[in-house]
Amino acid sequence: MIPLSYYLILSAAFFSIGIIGVLTRRNAIIIFMCIELMLNAVNLTFVAFASFFGDSSGQIFVFFVMAVAAAEAAVGLAIIIALFRNKLTINVDEVNILKW
Amino acid sequence: MITNYIYLAVVFPLIGFLINGLLGSKIKNEKIIGWIGSGVVGIAFLISLLSFLEISGLPESERNVIVPLFKWIAVEGLDISFSYLVDPLSLVMALVVTGVGFLIHIYSIGYMHGDKGFWRFFAYLNLFIFMMMNLILADSFVLMFLGWEGVGLCSYLLIGFWYDRKFENSTTADAAKKAFIVNRIGDFGFLLGMFLIYKTFGSLNFDDVFSMATKIPVAEVTITMITLFLFIGATGKSAQIPLYVWLPDAMAGPTPVSALIHAATMVTAGVYMVSRCSVLFVQSEITMTVIAVIGALTAIFAASMGLVQNDIKKVLAYSTISQLGYMFLASGVGAFTAAIFHLMTHAFFKALLFLGAGSVIHAMHEEQNIKNMGGLKNHLPITYKTFLIASLAIAGIPPLSGFFSKDEILWETFATGHTLLYLIGLITALMTAFYVFRLFNLTFEGNPRYPSHIHPHESPKVMTIPLIILAVLSAIGGFVGIPAVFVGESGNLFANWLKPVYEPAETYLLHVNLYSHFTEIILMLLSVAVAVIGILLARHFYLQNIKPIEWFINRFKKFYTLLFNKYYVDEIYDFLIVTPLVKVSEKFLWKINDTMIIDGFINGTAEMIDETAKLIRKIQTGIAQFYALIMIFGITLIIFLLLL
Numbered sequence: 001m002i003p004l005s006y007y008l009i010l011s012a013a014f015f016s017i018g019i020i021g022v023l024t025r026r027n028a029i030i031i032f033m034c035i036e037l038m039l040n041a042v043n044l045t046f047v048a049f050a051s052f053f054g055d056s057s058g059q060i061f062v063f064f065v066m067a068v069a070a071a072e073a074a075v076g077l078a079i080i081i082a083l084f085r086n087k088l089t090i091n092v093d094e095v096n097i098l099k100w
Numbered sequence: 101m102i103t104n105y106i107y108l109a110v111v112f113p114l115i116g117f118l119i120n121g122l123l124g125s126k127i128k129n130e131k132i133i134g135w136i137g138s139g140v141v142g143i144a145f146l147i148s149l150l151s152f153l154e155i156s157g158l159p160e161s162e163r164n165v166i167v168p169l170f171k172w173i174a175v176e177g178l179d180i181s182f183s184y185l186v187d188p189l190s191l192v193m194a195l196v197v198t199g200v201g202f203l204i205h206i207y208s209i210g211y212m213h214g215d216k217g218f219w220r221f222f223a224y225l226n227l228f229i230f231m232m233m234n235l236i237l238a239d240s241f242v243l244m245f246l247g248w249e250g251v252g253l254c255s256y257l258l259i260g261f262w263y264d265r266k267f268e269n270s271t272t273a274d275a276a277k278k279a280f281i282v283n284r285i286g287d288f289g290f291l292l293g294m295f296l297i298y299k300t301f302g303s304l305n306f307d308d309v310f311s312m313a314t315k316i317p318v319a320e321v322t323i324t325m326i327t328l329f330l331f332i333g334a335t336g337k338s339a340q341i342p343l344y345v346w347l348p349d350a351m352a353g354p355t356p357v358s359a360l361i362h363a364a365t366m367v368t369a370g371v372y373m374v375s376r377c378s379v380l381f382v383q384s385e386i387t388m389t390v391i392a393v394i395g396a397l398t399a400i401f402a403a404s405m406g407l408v409q410n411d412i413k414k415v416l417a418y419s420t421i422s423q424l425g426y427m428f429l430a431s432g433v434g435a436f437t438a439a440i441f442h443l444m445t446h447a448f449f450k451a452l453l454f455l456g457a458g459s460v461i462h463a464m465h466e467e468q469n470i471k472n473m474g475g476l477k478n479h480l481p482i483t484y485k486t487f488l489i490a491s492l493a494i495a496g497i498p499p500l501s502g503f504f505s506k507d508e509i510l511w512e513t514f515a516t517g518h519t520l521l522y523l524i525g526l527i528t529a530l531m532t533a534f535y536v537f538r539l540f541n542l543t544f545e546g547n548p549r550y551p552s553h554i555h556p557h558e559s560p561k562v563m564t565i566p567l568i569i570l571a572v573l574s575a576i577g578g579f580v581g582i583p584a585v586f587v588g589e590s591g592n593l594f595a596n597w598l599k600p601v602y603e604p605a606e607t608y609l610l611h612v613n614l615y616s617h618f619t620e621i622i623l624m625l626l627s628v629a630v631a632v633i634g635i636l637l638a639r640h641f642y643l644q645n646i647k648p649i650e651w652f653i654n655r656f657k658k659f660y661t662l663l664f665n666k667y668y669v670d671e672i673y674d675f676l677i678v679t680p681l682v683k684v685s686e687k688f689l690w691k692i693n694d695t696m697i698i699d700g701f702i703n704g705t706a707e708m709i710d711e712t713a714k715l716i717r718k719i720q721t722g723i724a725q726f727y728a729l730i731m732i733f734g735i736t737l738i739i740f741l742l743l744l
Contacts, residue, residue: 019732023725031725092724 007048014041028080028090032073039069103151103165103186109144109194110184110233116140116226124219134209137222141205141229145198152191160600163188166239166307173242180304185239189601192440193236193372196447200364201229203566207455208356210563211462221261221354228254232365236372241294241304244373248337249287251366256280258361259353267352275352282346286336293329300326310379314604320384327380327387330373331394338370339421340398340428345670347421351413355458358413363420363454364447371427371443375436378605382434392432392513396524399425401667403531407538408663411468412457415539419494420450422528426509429525434609435512436602437595441581442505444594448577449493449502452570453536456487459563460543463556470539475548479556482564484544486571491540493574495533496631501578507627508583511620529627533634541642583624585617 014037021034043062050058084090116137120127127133155163168183184190205225212221231254235247260276267275294304300322301309313323334340339347350362361367374381374391381387399422406418423446430439461468463480477484493500496507506529514522550556558564581594590596641649653660662668721727 023729023732097722 004048004052008045011041011044011048014038014044026091026093028083028092031092032076032080035076036069036073039065101165102147102154104167106147106151106167106184106186106194106237107169109147109151109198110230110237112140112143112147113226113229113233117223117230120219120226121223124223127219130209130213130218133219133222134205137226138202138205138209140226141198141202144229144233145195145202148191148194148198151186152195155186155188155191156597163600177302178298178304180240180242182243183239184237185306186237187601188597189372189375189440190236192444192598194233196444197229197232197236197365200447200451200570201225201232201360203569204356204360204364204451204455207359207458207563207566208354210560211356211458212354217261221258224254224257224261225356225360228258228361228366232369235369239306241297241306241309244376245287245290245294248290248333248369248373251361251369252280252283252287252337255283255350255361255366258357259350261353261357265352267349272352275346275349279346279350282343283336286333286343289329289332289336291333293326293333296322296326296329306376310377310604313379313383314607318383323380324384324386327377327384328390330377330380331387331391334370334373334428335394336370337373338367338424338428340370340394340424341401344398344402344421345673348414348417348666351411351417355413355454355461358417359451359454359458362417363450367420367424368427368443368447371424371431371439374428374431375440375601378431378436378602379608381431382605382608388432388434390432391428392518392521395425395428395430395432396521396528397425398422399429399528400524400531401425403528403535404663405666406535407531408660410471412460412470412473412539412543413454413468415470415535416450416453416457419453419532419536420446422532423450423494426506426525426528429513429521430509433513433516433518433521434605435509435516436605437581437598438505438508438512440598441594442509445493445501445505445574445577448570449490449500449574452486452490452567452574453494455563455567455570456483456490459483459559459567460487462559462563464550465554467550467554470542472550473543473548474546474550475544476556477544480544480558482558482567486564486567487540487544489571490574491536493578494536495635496529496627497635498628499578501574501576503628503631504578504581504583507624508581510627511583511623514623515615515620526627526630530630530634533631534638537635537638538642541638545643583620585620 018034018036018038018041021037022031025031025034043065046058046062046065050056050062080090083095087095089095116139119136120133124133155165165186166183167186168181170182171179172182173180205222208221208225212218215221228251231247231250233247235244235251238244238247256276256279259279260273263271263273263276265272297309298304300318301312303309303312332343336343347362347367351358353362381391402418402421402425406415406422409415409418423442427439427442427446430436430442459480460473460476460483463476463483464473467473489500493502496503498504510522510525510529513525581592584592584595665671
């Protein structure tokens with residue numbers, strides 16, 4: 001049996017990759033994908049703990065996260081499309097119009 | 101009891117003010133505005149008259165009715181109700197104010213005809229009557245103060261009524277401001293007096309204060325301070341030395357205003373207040389002496405300035421100051437009845453003189469210089485006759501009203517042992533007769549000196565009828581107060597009527613009958629002789645032989661210039677008080693204190709916030725990822741802290 005710590009290290013690695021991606025990349029779609037990566041890293045932690053403790057609530061939580069992630073993907077991609085139609089770019093550095 | 105409805109006499113002028121003030125510009129019709137304005141005052145007069153008749157039917161001890169209206173100020177330790185005091189004194193005042201006021205309102209319909217501010221004029225006049233009635237009927241110092249300030253406001257509004265006109269070297273607005281500011285100085289004294297009364301007696305209600313003042317012993321110093329402060333208020337409102345300077349300038353207002361406010365009613369408020377508080381004043385010998393001396397000095401001082409003025413209204417203004425001086429002289433020697441008696445007769449003949457002057461000014465197309473008049477008696481027969489009656493009355497020719505009241509003042513002054521003040525009063529009487537007949541002769545007698553293109557015409561009926569009524573009052577008004585020496589104590593109706601009001605004060609006054617009836621009659625003849633001499637001198641100099649006057653002017657050029665320039669009092673005040681104040685205000689209070697310190701502090705605060713914001717603003721990069729980075733650092737920090 002693979003120890004719990006392996007799962008946690010893997011998910012922490014995924015999460016860190018996601019954070020670095022969000023912070024460093026400028027392409028909105030890549031940022032978006034990195035967010036998804038972070039969500040799935042968390043999902044992995046949930047599932048690992050659920051199996052480790054023999055408690056199914058963690059698995060149920062994963063379904064919620066996936067549902068929310070799906071909704072978020074729909075909204076987020078819509079925003080990105082709207083953004084591209086208006087500014088002809090999805091580079092986040094060029095859409096800092098809230099800055100005074 | 102109709103007396104319980106006395107508040108209607110106050111409410112009606114207020115209604116008139118509201119109608120004319122709010123709707124006047126819409127009504128436009130002068131007749132409607134004028135008759136609403138006059139009518140409400142007429143109603144107030146009727147109510148006062150009915151109350152008077154009712155009160156006079158009551159036994160003497162019950163002639164003191166308090167009409168409570170509502171609670172005004174009720175806080176811990178201070179309970180002031182809004183209620184009116186109806187007693188013989190306030191009734192006399194109410195009758196004079198509403199009666200003379202009513203006549204002047206009617207006169208104004210004619211005088212103000214065609215003025216673009218016609219409705220505004222009547223609104224102000226109604227507001228004035230409302231405030232004056234509050235002052236008179238007040239049963240506490242606070243309500244009196246309300247009226248006191250209110251009439252000051254109306255005086256200001258009406259002096260500056262023709263705010264776009266020039267007046268002497270400045271504008272009417274400046275004259276109005278002067279009146280208001282000088283009055284404020286007096287009002288400050290009144291206010292201090294009120295505070296001291298509250299501190300001493302714990303109440304501001306007339307009944308409480310006066311009854312306590314007779315019962316509990318109060319330190320001489322305290323009562324002197326209280327009365328002196330109140331008297332400062334009176335010098336402001338009633339134009340006495342040293343605060344008289346505003347009244348001559350107040351002539352910038354329309355003539356009916358001068359008649360109503362600056363001759364007959366408002367300026368007598370100080371005399372009324374001293375009379376009302378007589379029981380306080382008599383307890384301080386110092387204050388009484390101060391009042392008598394200031395009164396006598398003002399009387400002779402103002403009369404001397406009146407001798408040389410050439411503006412018809414200015415002469416009357418100085419005359420008013422002088423006559424008010426008489427009233428204070430009477431109050432100061434304890435003859436409060438005589439003061440109020442003179443107040444009433446003065447209201448009649450001085451209002452008449454002013455309205456007559458207004459009629460002359462009207463006829464001469466706004467000409468006010470008597471040097472450019474003369475021979476008007478053929479053109480203005482009614483004005484001429486009524487003016488003559490008023491002039492004789494103010495000069496003190498029996499049996500016109502002025503004789504009785506002025507003589508009573510002089511006699512009381514003499515009888516109480518103030519011989520020097522009596523002499524001043526007598527000389528003033530001579531001057532009074534002289535200046536008023538100088539004015540009269542230069543205006544109505546002799547040959548015309550005005551340009552031939554002016555055709556003087558008699559005023560319309562709406563103006564002459566009030567003149568005639570006032571002339572009748574000036575002629576017979578004195579008979580209510582025939583001296584006791586002729587008709588016995590019970591024959592002097594006026595003194596008997598006011599007696600209950602002054603009873604508490606009388607106990608403090610020592611009445612030693614130093615002199616016999618014979619002396620009184622001799623003095624009476626003396627004052628008549630003085631008046632006749634004054635009239636004859638004026639007649640001789642200004643109609644037959646002007647040479648002695650010219651010789652006098654050339655011989656005593658300096659003295660004449662001094663008189664003509666009103667002793668330079670305005671200039672002295674300007675130099676000593678006004679200019680330093682303006683300088684300090686401009687150079688320090690404005691340029692340094694206001695601009696640099698206060699504005700600097702406010703602007704500095706704003707700038708500091710602005711600068712800080714400019715620094716902190718840099719954190720807001722607008723890059724979402726930067727914010728996310730900060731968040732992650734933050735969260736990491738929190739997690740570390742929690743783990744530790």
